[in-house]
Amino acid sequence: MNVQSIIGDTPLVELTTFDVPSGVRLFAKLEFMNPGGSIKDRMVDYVLADAERRGLLRPGATIVENTSGNTGAAIAMLAAARGYRAVLTMPDKVSKEKRDALRALGAEVVICPTSAAPDSEKHYVSCARRIHAETPGSFMLNQYDNPLNAEAHFRSTGPEIWEALGPAVTAFVASGSTGGTISGVSRYLKQRNPAVTSVLLDPVGSVYHRWFHHGVLDPAEIAPYFVEGVGEDHLAQCMDFSVVDDVLRFTDADAFAACHHLARHEGLLCGGSSGANVWGALRVAHSLKGPATVVTVLPDSGGRYLSKIYNPQWLSENGFGPGATSERDDDL
Known part of the structure; x- marks a missing residue:
C-alpha cells in the first residue's frame, strides 16, 4: 500500500x-x-497517472502548477512519493499554514500578488506558465483547462x-x-x-x-x-x-x-x-x-x-x- x-x-x-x-x-x-488533506488529491493523482502512462512526465522531472493551496499540497505530496520536484505558484492571500505545508513536503513555493490582473506577468497563473516554459522537461497539470480534472471526479x-x-x-x-x-x-x-x-x-x-x-x-x-x-x-x-x-x-x-x-x-x-x-x-x-x-x-x-x-x-x-x-x- x-x-x-x-x-x-x-x-x-x-x-x-x-x-x-x-x-x-x-x-x-x-x-x-484524503491523505493530502483535500479533494484535490483525486484530480492530481488522476492527471499525474495519465501523464506517466503517456510519457509526458518522466522520472526526476519537475511538476509546475499554479494553486490556491490544496492542489499544491496534493502535488507536493505525490511529487515526494514519486520522486519529482515541485514548483508551485500561489496568490499571497493563501494562508500561512498552506504555504508552510508545501515547503515541508519539499516543494518550492513562489508567492504572487492576489491583486495582479489575469493578463499580468505577476499573476500566479502567468508565473507558473513562465516557469514551465523555462524548465526543460517539466510538466504542468493546467488544472483550470484540463478536461482530466473533471474526469477524475466523474470517475x-x-x-x-x-x-x-x-x-x-x-x-x-x-x-x-x-x-x-x-x-x-x-x-x-x-x-x-x-x-x-x-x-x-x-x-x-x-x-x-x-x-x-x-x-x-x-x-x-x-x-x-x-x-x-x-x-x-x-x-x-x-x-x-x-x-x-x-x-x-x-x-x-x-x-x-x-x-x-x-x-x-x-x-x-x-x-x-x-x-x-x-x-x-x-x-x-x-x-x-x-x-x-x-x-x-x-x-x-x-x-x-x-x-x-x-x-x-x-x-x-x-x-x-x-x-x-x-x-x-x-x-x-
Missing part, C-alpha cells in the same frame, strides 16, 4: 444540526480525509456519492474555481438520473455568477475576497456550465458563519469553501419539499485556516465582527 492507494472512498456523513424542511436530508462528503467522487445514496440524491451543490468537482460529479449524477439538480456556488468578486445568468464577463466585477480556492477572475475551460442548473452567489461572511456552525455543532473543522458549500446546500434545501436529499463536499480542513477563519483577531481586523460569523438562525 502507498499514499496513492488511499486517495478517495471518503466518508459521507449526514449533517443534522441545521434547520432544514421536514423530509429534507443534508449530506456532506468529507474530502479533507471517482460522483460514483462514490451514487453508491452511497443512489436515486435518493435530489441535488448536488458545490463551489468551484477550476470547475472540476462541480462538472465531473454533476455529469455523473445526471447520467444516472437526469432529474438531479446541480448548483454552483460563486463568491462575490468572482465572474461565474454573472456569466451563467447573463452571459457577460465583466472585469469590473472582479474584486478581492477571503475564501480560498473558489471563484475565478477568468472562465476556466474545465468548468462545464451545461451540467449546471443554477449559480448562487455567497459572501465571505456566509461561508465563515457556516464554518463556525460546522465546528461547534457538527464537530467538523473545515475550510472556507466547505462553509460556502454548506451555506449553499442549505439554501437549496430550503427550496425543496421532502422527501429530498442534498449532497455537498467539504473540500479541506479548518486546520489550514486557524490563523484566519478561526482566529478572532484576524476576523476582527478584516471586518468580521461578532455578528459576521455568529450563527444566524434565519440562515443556518
